[in-house]
Amino acid sequence: MGVVNWISSNLDRIVDLTISHVWLTLIPTIIGLVLALPLGWWAHRWGRGYAAIVGTAGLLYTIPSLALFIILPVILGTKILDPVNIIVALTLYTLALLVRVVADGLSSVPHDTVAAAEAMGYRSWQRLLLVELPVAVPVIAAGLRVAVVSNVSIVTMAALLGIPQLGSLFTQGFQLRLYVPLITGVVLCVVLAVIFDGLIIWGNKLLTPWRQRTVTS
Amino acid sequence: MNIFGWFTDPTNWTSSDGIPTQIGYHLLYSGIALLVALAIGVPLGIVIGYTGRGEALVAGFANALRALPSLGLLVLLFLIISPVVSGNLVFVLPTIVVLVLLAVPPILTGTYAGIQNADPDAVGAARGMGFSKRQILLLVQLPCALPLMISGVRSSTLQIVSTATIAAYLGLQGLGRFILDGRAQADFAEMAGGAILVAALALLLEFGFAGLGRLIVSPGLRRVAAKSTSPVATTVPTTVTA
Numbered sequence: 001m002g003v004v005n006w007i008s009s010n011l012d013r014i015v016d017l018t019i020s021h022v023w024l025t026l027i028p029t030i031i032g033l034v035l036a037l038p039l040g041w042w043a044h045r046w047g048r049g050y051a052a053i054v055g056t057a058g059l060l061y062t063i064p065s066l067a068l069f070i071i072l073p074v075i076l077g078t079k080i081l082d083p084v085n086i087i088v089a090l091t092l093y094t095l096a097l098l099v100r101v102v103a104d105g106l107s108s109v110p111h112d113t114v115a116a117a118e119a120m121g122y123r124s125w126q127r128l129l130l131v132e133l134p135v136a137v138p139v140i141a142a143g144l145r146v147a148v149v150s151n152v153s154i155v156t157m158a159a160l161l162g163i164p165q166l167g168s169l170f171t172q173g174f175q176l177r178l179y180v181p182l183i184t185g186v187v188l189c190v191v192l193a194v195i196f197d198g199l200i201i202w203g204n205k206l207l208t209p210w211r212q213r214t215v216t217s
Numbered sequence: 218m219n220i221f222g223w224f225t226d227p228t229n230w231t232s233s234d235g236i237p238t239q240i241g242y243h244l245l246y247s248g249i250a251l252l253v254a255l256a257i258g259v260p261l262g263i264v265i266g267y268t269g270r271g272e273a274l275v276a277g278f279a280n281a282l283r284a285l286p287s288l289g290l291l292v293l294l295f296l297i298i299s300p301v302v303s304g305n306l307v308f309v310l311p312t313i314v315v316l317v318l319l320a321v322p323p324i325l326t327g328t329y330a331g332i333q334n335a336d337p338d339a340v341g342a343a344r345g346m347g348f349s350k351r352q353i354l355l356l357v358q359l360p361c362a363l364p365l366m367i368s369g370v371r372s373s374t375l376q377i378v379s380t381a382t383i384a385a386y387l388g389l390q391g392l393g394r395f396i397l398d399g400r401a402q403a404d405f406a407e408m409a410g411g412a413i414l415v416a417a418l419a420l421l422l423e424f425g426f427a428g429l430g431r432l433i434v435s436p437g438l439r440r441v442a443a444k445s446t447s448p449v450a451t452t453v454p455t456t457v458t459a
Binding site: 058059062063064065066067068069070071074080146149150152153156157159160161162167170171173174177179182183185186189190193194197 | 220280283284285286287288289290292293295296299375378379380382383386387393396397400405408409411412413415416419420422423
């Protein structure tokens with residue numbers, strides 16, 4: 001069967017799998033980021049908390065994803081095929097990666113900048129939201145890029161359990177010994193990764209307009 | 218759904234494809250892949266660290282690899298070599314190649330970053346004492362690079378051990394067998410048992426590497442590392458994709 005033939009006759013399924021893949025990647029990335037911001041701030045402010053949080057995050061990150069997909073149902077009481085397991089697992093990975101990035105990003109804000117904000121009469125929450133967080137955006141964006149690209153690829157492991165997303169095309173390719181579904185899946189995964197990566201780069205530029213001048217000089 | 222029952226069932230420990238056997242296979246595949254990755258990554262890392270060339274290429278390669286799903290890569294390699302290679306090798310070869318591909322970048326990065334970040338004062342002092350370039354590399358730069366190298370090898374090992382689970386998908390042995398066989402027979406206890414074993418193995422190795430670092434890194438370097446409060450990441454971030 002020709003390439004175009006296979007793709008056109010399976011187009012609906014490919015679109016469905018791609019949409020599932022996008023959700024399974026984006027939801028955990030966004031929740032992970034939202035949770036990492038306060039937790040990372042806390043780790044940055046409280047020295048002993050940093051060691052505890054970064055240590056726990058590191059251990060969490062060592063647990064293989066396929067194992068986590070299976071252990072989570074035991075803890076959450078969900079069914080093994082429930083996509084919620086994938087979302088929770090990837091949220092944990094994203095959080096584990098970003099909490100350290102956020103803490104390090106906030107710590108990388110130059111002392112002079114913080115002092116200047118203080119001298120201008122900023123309250124501590126104003127300083128955090130209006131000065132420290134914006135200055136830390138490039139560091140956080142760099143971490144977010146790693147997280148989202150890894151997530152696109154980790155989601156595919158769920159195909160081994162039978163949860164539909166682009167990884168299902170890999171298992172189909174193996175079962176039928178066919179290149180076309182396999183390559184379609186791999187290419188779409190890479191395309192998704194490149195798109196998400198590009199969106200974060202674009203968002204970073206949008207959020208840090210003051211950096212353009214220094215970058216181009 | 219009795220996970221405890223699965224772990225305490227003696228046949229799961231004594232049968233020819235029981236827990237000890239599968240841990241053995243898992244470590245065998247992982248060990249082979251790690252040795253090959255070390256044989257490629259360390260010398261290449263030394264060359265890059267010493268000459269300062271090729272960094273961008275390595276970074277690009279590592280980033281591209283992160284976007285490539287390892288399961289897809291495994292099946293792709295299998296489809297490519299299946300008409301050419303026969304026997305068990307048709308399953309073993311793709312597995313080892315995928316594991317090596319994932320393991321080389323952290324080792325490479327750890328090695329060259331370690332050499333480049335070696336304390337310039339120590340390198341200068343060695344030069345002043347009349348060390349040759351080779352002596353500086355072997356006696357000063359490499360020992361100084363050890364913490365970052367170990368961190369890279371740690372990342373690689375964890376990556377290998379977690380990804381080796383999917384070797385079972387092609388039909389190979391290893392701890393992934395329990396997960397996939399359990400899935401096929403709707404035996405959740407077996408699946409969970411396999412998952413817990415893989416997670417425990419990964420955590421055990423993580424602690425093992427922490428101990429190893431304490432054992433072989435020069436005490437002088439450790440004091441410096443403990444004193445510095447710089448938040449700059451000294452470890453290569455681990456990305457577990459399996």
